Amino acid sequence: MTGExxxxxxxxxxxxxxxRVLVLPSIALVVVVGAGTFGVFAVDEVWxxxxxxxxxxxxxxxxxxxxxxxxxxxxxxxxxxxVVLRSGFFVRTRHEVxxxxxxxxxxxxxxxxxxxxxxDVLITTGADRPVVMRDVPRADIVQRALGDVMEASTTxxxxxxxxxxxxxxxxxxxxxxx
Numbered sequence: 001m002t003g004e005x006x007x008x009x010x011x012x013x014x015x016x017x018x019x020r021v022l023v024l025p026s027i028a029l030v031v032v033v034g035a036g037t038f039g040v041f042a043v044d045e046v047w048x049x050x051x052x053x054x055x056x057x058x059x060x061x062x063x064x065x066x067x068x069x070x071x072x073x074x075x076x077x078x079x080x081x082x083v084v085l086r087s088g089f090f091v092r093t094r095h096e097v098x099x100x101x102x103x104x105x106x107x108x109x110x111x112x113x114x115x116x117x118x119x120d121v122l123i124t125t126g127a128d129r130p131v132v133m134r135d136v137p138r139a140d141i142v143q144r145a146l147g148d149v150m151e152a153s154t155t156x157x158x159x160x161x162x163x164x165x166x167x168x169x170x171x172x173x174x175x176x177x178x
Contacts, residue, residue, distance in 0.1 A: 007080065012145060015076040017135040018118040022071060028063040032056055076133045078142070080149060083123060085133060097123055097131045100153045105146045106130070107139045121146070 036056025040049045069089050077084040085095040104124035113119045119139030122130040123146065136142050 009079050009081045011077060011079050012149065013076075013078045013142070015078070015133070015136055015142070017071060017074055018113075018116060018137045019071070020112070020116055020118075021135065022068065025064045025067040029060060032059045032063065074134075076136065078146065078149070081153060083131070083133070083146070085131065095131065097125060099146070099150045101125055102146075102150055104130075105143050105150070107143045109139070113139075 033056070036052060036059075039052035039056070043049055043052060073089040073092075074087045075085075077086070080099075082099055083097045085093075085097075087093050102123050102125050104122075106122040106124070107119045108122060109119040113135065116137070117140070118135055118137050121133040121136050121139055121142050123133070124130045133142070
């Protein structure tokens with residue numbers, strides 16, 4: 001089979017988890033900066049001011065910078081042929097799911113997800129566990145788009161295979177599937 005029958009792969013959507021996961025870290029940032037500023041001016045000794053400042057900086061790093069970096073380093077890419085899940089800051093993980101090998105897309109919502117129209121999108125591939133895109137914004141639209149792309153990819157594979165099987169009789173299968 002030549003590559004001339006293949007449709008080029010196009011990116012459909014680039015997603016991140018819902019941004020509401022940054023609400024609590026942002027509140028923590030405001031609280032830490034306020035408490036740190038008060039603490040620096042409330043103490044008398046220089047070493048105490050430096051200690052309060054160091055604790056405030058460490059707290060900002062722990063409670064705001066790390067969640068922000070984690071959110072920024074998680075990406076979901078949906079193309080016409082596959083879904084690519086990328087995550088991790090220090091250790092990068094990339095997981096690809098071919099849509100032609102997938103057969104079910106499910107949305108699971110819990111907690112506050114229904115209020116924000118987000119949810120976990122589960123793509124069933126026949127493996128032990130489904131692939132999960134966690135806390136995707138507008139999960140129902142993502143589910144419908146994935147279903148449409150999966151249907152189109154299986155239809156295009158069928159239309160490509162039929163002419164190839166007809167042209168090469170050795171590739172045909174008998175009625176028993178052999």
